[in-house]
Amino acid sequence: MCLAIPGRIAxxxxxxxxxxxxxxxxxxxxxxxxxxxxxxxxVGDWVLIHVGFxxxxxxxxxxxxxxxxxxxxxEHDAAMEEVRxxxxx
Amino acid sequence: xxFVDEFRDPEIIARTCDxxxxxxxxxxxxxxxxxxxxxxxxxxxxxxxxxxxxNVELIHGPxxxxxxxxxxxxxxxxxxxxxxxxxxxxxxxxxxxxxxHGSPLEHKARGLDVRxxxxxxxxxxxxxxxxxxxxxxxAIGFETTAPSTALTLMRAKAEGIRNFSVFCNHVTIIPAIxxxxxxxxxxxxxxxxxxxxxxVIGCRPYEWIARDERxxxxxxxxEPLDILQSIVMLLRQLRxxxxxxxxxxxxxxxxxxxxxxxxxMAEVFQLRPFFEWRGLGFISQSALAIRAPxxxxxxxxxxxxxxxxxxxxxxxxxxxxxxxxxxPVQCKLFGRECTPERPVGAxxxxxxxxxxxxxxYEHRKATPVPSTNREPAPV
Numbered sequence: 061m062c063l064a065i066p067g068r069i070a071x072x073x074x075x076x077x078x079x080x081x082x083x084x085x086x087x088x089x090x091x092x093x094x095x096x097x098x099x100x101x102x103v104g105d106w107v108l109i110h111v112g113f114x115x116x117x118x119x120x121x122x123x124x125x126x127x128x129x130x131x132x133x134x135e136h137d138a139a140m141e142e143v144r145x146x147x148x149x
Numbered sequence: 150x151x152f153v154d155e156f157r158d159p160e161i162i163a164r165t166c167d168x169x170x171x172x173x174x175x176x177x178x179x180x181x182x183x184x185x186x187x188x189x190x191x192x193x194x195x196x197x198x199x200x201x202x203x204n205v206e207l208i209h210g211p212x213x214x215x216x217x218x219x220x221x222x223x224x225x226x227x228x229x230x231x232x233x234x235x236x237x238x239x240x241x242x243x244x245x246x247x248x249x250h251g252s253p254l255e256h257k258a259r260g261l262d263v264r265x266x267x268x269x270x271x272x273x274x275x276x277x278x279x280x281x282x283x284x285x286x287x288a289i290g291f292e293t294t295a296p297s298t299a300l301t302l303m304r305a306k307a308e309g310i311r312n313f314s315v316f317c318n319h320v321t322i323i324p325a326i327x328x329x330x331x332x333x334x335x336x337x338x339x340x341x342x343x344x345x346x347x348x349v350i351g352c353r354p355y356e357w358i359a360r361d362e363r364x365x366x367x368x369x370x371x372e373p374l375d376i377l378q379s380i381v382m383l384l385r386q387l388r389x390x391x392x393x394x395x396x397x398x399x400x401x402x403x404x405x406x407x408x409x410x411x412x413x414m415a416e417v418f419q420l421r422p423f424f425e426w427r428g429l430g431f432i433s434q435s436a437l438a439i440r441a442p443x444x445x446x447x448x449x450x451x452x453x454x455x456x457x458x459x460x461x462x463x464x465x466x467x468x469x470x471x472x473x474x475x476x477p478v479q480c481k482l483f484g485r486e487c488t489p490e491r492p493v494g495a496x497x498x499x500x501x502x503x504x505x506x507x508x509x510y511e512h513r514k515a516t517p518v519p520s521t522n523r524e525p526a527p528v
Contacts, residue, residue, distance in 0.1 A: 062186065062187055062214070062242075062290070062293060062294075062345065062501060064345050064348075092268070092270055092297070092300065094300045094304075094409075094413070095296050095297070095300060095407060095409050095410045095413065096407075096409060097409045098408055098409045108348070108401065110293050110294060110297065110345065111240070111267065111268045111269065111290075111294050111297050112267060112268025112269070112270055112271065112297065113268070113270075113296070113297040113300065115293075115296075115345075115348055115349070115407060115410065116348045116401060116403075116407060118400070118401060119400070122400050122401065125372070129371050129372050132194070132195070132372070132373075133190060133191060133194055133371070134194065135500070138500075142241075142267045143267075145241075145265070145266075145267035145271075146267050146268055146271065147271065147274075148267070148271065149264065149266060149271045149272075149274050149275045149278070
């Protein structure tokens with residue numbers, strides 16, 4: 061729940077563009093963009109995801125660093141499980 | 150140093166550790182609280198305690214959402230799960246947290262419809278797909294997750310989805326810090342501020358800690374170097390006699406936070422007059438309730454909530470550990486009755502709980518020494 065997962069916006073969808081298909085290490089899931097309404101990310105941008113919502117825009121380098129931090133913390137598998145779980149109901 | 154060796158900049162790490170040793174006055178003992186459970190996890194995982202001088206002590210704070218939730222709220226939520234046609238949805242972290250009559254997972258084994266969701270929007274999706282059921286989302290977390298719950302409620306209202314409600318247990322970090330600072334048995338010199346909560350609230354809400362309490366606070370990232378650099382920044386402030394808010398995690402945390410997320414929270418939530426925290430007791434204006442325009446989606450309005458109060462198992466000293474008064478290993482149940490496999494208290498459940506972190510990275514590596522002066526405590 062407290063994991064911050066980096067992902068790259070692959071596609072923006074939803075009738076009011078509030079959803080994005082986000083790529084996290086090759087896994088693609090829908091993520092909500094509603095909390096970045098003031099400065100919406102574009103296709104190709106990197107974001108940090110919390111519980112299925114993009115919470116901040118980050119650089120590509122920061123995204124790579126965050127992925128490595130998750131791996132160092134032993135949380136990489138938990139993060140990927142979380143991402144695979146989005147849309148999974 | 151254990152995991153620090155895996156870090157890509159061992160030289161910078163070594164230089165930062167040298168800097169810490171230079172700055173730490175040997176005639177002084179420093180007590181720094183890391184507020185966030187993610188930092189607690191990182192500190193144990195990377196073995197950072199081993200690289201710090203013995204007079205720089207890290208105290209683990211209250212920033213682990215499942216750890217601070219009182220057992221009565223879990224029982225209240227599970228009681229609602231027993232209502233006819235209810236699907237109880239919660240994050241995976243909640244599933245093994247013990248209530249007085251078992252965890253959500255144990256209730257699932259007994260036949261309740263308990264589902265893991267990874268996002269509040271997925272709980273709402275469950276409601277769309279099960280129009281003949283009522284989906285109850287057990288919401289927990291600090292400001293990192295509260296905006297997502299808020300936006301989900303805004304969507305439920307906009308779409309007029311009526312078979313969905315939220316049992317709101319969101320808490321806010323600032324009142325918890327205030328409670329800790331006013332606790333008479335707590336002496337702290339400075340704070341390592343939470344990283345991800347701050348992406349939402351920004352750095353301004355911490356200014357009173359520096360201004361009124363004269364305690365330095367540095368918002369920190371989660372890598373070993375981030376935490377060590379934050380400690381350098383705190384030691385420099387203490388050396389210079391200054392107390393300000395600094396942002397070590399600028400690459401992710403904007404000073405003003407995420408205004409859209411704060412707006413969503415303000416739209417949907419209001420402060421509760423008071424809320425019970427495990428270990429810290431009742432703290433005024435420390436938790437979020439759902440505002441009246443959203444009351445049709447507020448489980449506490451839709452259902453009758455008993456408001457159960459359950460005292461923690463007597464021998465468990467979660468409260469003292471949460472406040473940083475006791476180290477995990479000083480609790481009578483630690484590693485005996487209470488283990489990550491069979492947790493008695495919530496601090497042993499979450500990887501961000503200080504007991505689980507201590508158990509996984511400190512206790513397991515140590516040779517167990519049989520206790521001669523302490524009887525196993527009754528549960």
